[in-house]
Amino acid sequence: MALSYPLQVVNLLAALLLLISFAMLSQRRIAGLVTLFAVQGAALSLSTAIVAWSTGQHHLYYSAALTLGLKVFAMPYYFFRLIRKLDVDRDVEPMITIPTTMLIGIVLVIFAFNLAMPISQMSGTVTRSTLGIAMASVLLAFLMMITRSKAIPQVIGFLAMENGLFFAATSATYGMPMVVEMGVALDVLVGVFVLGIFFFQIRETFDSLDLKHMEKLKER
Amino acid sequence: MSTGILLQIAQTLAAILLAPLLMGWVNQCRAWLQGRSAPPLTQPYRTLKKLFHKDVVIAHNASPLFRFAPYMVFACMALAAGLVPTIANDLPFSPAADAIALVGVFALARVFLALAAMDIGTSFGTLGARREMLVSFLAEPALLMVFFTASLISHSTELPTIVEALAHKQFVIYPSMAFAAVAFWMVSTAENARIPVDNPTTHLELTMIHEAMILEYSARHLALIEWAVALKLFTYSALGIALFVPWGIAPRGDLYALPLAVLALLLKMMAGGAALSLLEAISAKVRLFRAPEFLGTAFLLGVLGMLIHFLLEV
Numbered sequence: 001m002a003l004s005y006p007l008q009v010v011n012l013l014a015a016l017l018l019l020i021s022f023a024m025l026s027q028r029r030i031a032g033l034v035t036l037f038a039v040q041g042a043a044l045s046l047s048t049a050i051v052a053w054s055t056g057q058h059h060l061y062y063s064a065a066l067t068l069g070l071k072v073f074a075m076p077y078y079f080f081r082l083i084r085k086l087d088v089d090r091d092v093e094p095m096i097t098i099p100t101t102m103l104i105g106i107v108l109v110i111f112a113f114n115l116a117m118p119i120s121q122m123s124g125t126v127t128r129s130t131l132g133i134a135m136a137s138v139l140l141a142f143l144m145m146i147t148r149s150k151a152i153p154q155v156i157g158f159l160a161m162e163n164g165l166f167f168a169a170t171s172a173t174y175g176m177p178m179v180v181e182m183g184v185a186l187d188v189l190v191g192v193f194v195l196g197i198f199f200f201q202i203r204e205t206f207d208s209l210d211l212k213h214m215e216k217l218k219e220r
Numbered sequence: 221m222s223t224g225i226l227l228q229i230a231q232t233l234a235a236i237l238l239a240p241l242l243m244g245w246v247n248q249c250r251a252w253l254q255g256r257s258a259p260p261l262t263q264p265y266r267t268l269k270k271l272f273h274k275d276v277v278i279a280h281n282a283s284p285l286f287r288f289a290p291y292m293v294f295a296c297m298a299l300a301a302g303l304v305p306t307i308a309n310d311l312p313f314s315p316a317a318d319a320i321a322l323v324g325v326f327a328l329a330r331v332f333l334a335l336a337a338m339d340i341g342t343s344f345g346t347l348g349a350r351r352e353m354l355v356s357f358l359a360e361p362a363l364l365m366v367f368f369t370a371s372l373i374s375h376s377t378e379l380p381t382i383v384e385a386l387a388h389k390q391f392v393i394y395p396s397m398a399f400a401a402v403a404f405w406m407v408s409t410a411e412n413a414r415i416p417v418d419n420p421t422t423h424l425e426l427t428m429i430h431e432a433m434i435l436e437y438s439a440r441h442l443a444l445i446e447w448a449v450a451l452k453l454f455t456y457s458a459l460g461i462a463l464f465v466p467w468g469i470a471p472r473g474d475l476y477a478l479p480l481a482v483l484a485l486l487l488k489m490m491a492g493g494a495a496l497s498l499l500e501a502i503s504a505k506v507r508l509f510r511a512p513e514f515l516g517t518a519f520l521l522g523v524l525g526m527l528i529h530f531l532l533e534v
Contacts, residue, residue: 011532099512099513102517
């Protein structure tokens with residue numbers, strides 16, 4: 001165990017990221033989900049900033065700032081406004097019960113850790129051991145998108161997946177090139193706004209944000 | 221060795237004598253947070269004294285087990301308190317019983333309490349015993365997972381060795397212990413009959429678990445059980461301190477660190493009790509049928525802690 005203290009803190013934040021992914025899986029209320037998403041963004045931003053500081057990769061500071069601005073302040077604010085306008089903050093029962101989801105989640109974590117082990121040995125960065133956690137949080141976010149039937153949790157799952165990918169990029173290769181990162185951030189921002197408009201359309205058509213109703217659209 | 225035995229006796233006695241004080245402190249903090257005027261710090265001692273002076277009333281159909289159980293429960297908790305390093309790390313008892321045996325000691329006390337609750341045959345006692353078993357069979361594996369995470373780091377299941385590895389070697393941040401800490405908090409609320417799993421102050425049949433089991437007890441039996449409950453809370457707090465904030469516990473053979481260790485223990489216990497009552501104040505009691513989910517989450521966090529240890533710390 002010869003890691004320096006900043007990197008130990010990065011490891012701790014990585015573990016926190018995984019913890020928040022599980023908390024999101026078990027969260028029943030949408031407002032709680034948004035808060036957890038904001039906390040996840042904050043952990044991500046802090047860990048990126050620490051990696052930037054300890055490795056001297058200055059472009060990572062920009063992506064940390066971008067994460068902080070977009071995922072900690074802008075998007076949660078927008079989501080909270082959406083929740084208030086759509087009046088949807090009630091207990092949502094997921095399609096699979098939450099303990100089952102958590103058990104599937106543990107299996108996914110073991111799978112991701114095993115999958116990341118050989119990849120991280122090839123990588124030359126000091127943060128490579130956290131790659132498994134990044135992959136696990138991507139898979140967990142994916143699981144959340146599958147098990148939730150309401151629209152907003154699905155979108156938050158999508159954003160959490162993006163968080164995981166971002167963390168994977170930071171831990172495996174010290175982040176993507178700046179242009180790519182800016183592009184992804186813009187895409188996510190636009191995507192969220194478009195989906196926000198969709199929420200209103202979906203509710204107008206089906207009187208609910210439950211996406212199960214969309215099956216009516218199938219041709220029989 | 222002789223200083224070790226002295227320290228062992230002193231620590232166990234201190235735990236037994238100070239446990240009601242911690243209970244009083246937690247009750248006081250809780251009263252403040254709820255905006256009530258708080259009972260004095262020594263209230264648990266007065267309750268114990270009052271109960272010891274009363275005459276025992278026992279149901280006609282009670283078996284000897286019912287009379288024997290409070291002594292057994294108290295003895296188990298006193299033994300458990302002697303196994304956890306609180307002030308010094310030099311415990312001659314500890315080779316006899318490690319963390320896994322500690323879980324077994326807690327289980328033994330629980331079995332006797334549940335059997336005694338069912339012994340009288342009232343519906344409340346049976347109901348409480350069944351609920352307690354439901355909660356505890358889920359809490360126990362989670363507690364074991366917490367211990368295993370700490371054992372993986374220190375390569376030992378003996379609590380003094382764990383403390384030595386965590387506190388007296390080079391300082392390292394263990395992310396796995398963060399998971400274990402959350403899991404430990406969840407387990408200790410369940411095991412100590414606190415909110416969100418159980419409410420220690422309720423006597424409402426729909427919600428009570430621990431209180432339902434001891435409804436039939438009176439006088440000195442009840443006093444012993446109440447004392448054992450306080451002792452259990454103290455032991456769990458000491459466990460939490462030993463596993464997650466062990467700095468300050470005097471290392472083996474260093475007697476000069478003892479005064480500082482006592483001071484550190486008092487401060488940590490005060491902070492821990494305040495944190496416990498704060499967490500209780502901000503969380504709502506979960507429905508009984510949500511308790512398995514709550515404890516399942518604790519187990520899962522314990523397992524995750526172990527996985528994280530293999531990923532990040534090996």
